[in-house]
Amino acid sequence: MNTMVALVGVVIYALQLLIWALVIWAVMSWLVAFNVINMNNGFVRAVVTGLDRFFAPMLRPIRRVLPDMGGIDLAPMVLILGIILVQRLLPALLLDVGMM
Template sequence: MDLLIEVTGIILNAFVMLIIIQFVIGLLFAFNVVNQSNQFLAQVYQSINSLLEPILRPIRNIMPNTGAIDFSPLVLIIGANILMAVLRSV
């Protein structure tokens, strides 16, 4: 059981890292620090977005529209941390 909890923790940590990377690349594109024609970063962003979008879309549908700010990644990170806390307490 401990091994399953540790593996789940590693997977959840990887998802949190992907969310943070997606957020940072999105900020770099939004503030024109990096041009969107940079094929490497555009491909990395698109790949991460295709992985996370099926998870983030239901959260976005539940949350109220806040305009330009998307809080669904934050909700997913908090949910992952809560899940890990629950699993570790078992």
């Protein structure tokens, strides 16, 4: 029983780290778009490319469903809301099952 609570805590913490990484990726993409940071820098290019490759498979199905909003991409916000929903439902499901 305590093991399940610990595992849920680790999963919730990992999801929180995923949210922060998504926010960092969104801010970095804005900074690149407004030419605040330079993509000619090798470190910046590696970080942006790595985050793009990491988040692209998660955002692709959301972008297919969302309507085209011009230049506004709402897919990261929808993904963050989905992650928060999972974070809230996971402990509630364990309470319903009787594991917590």
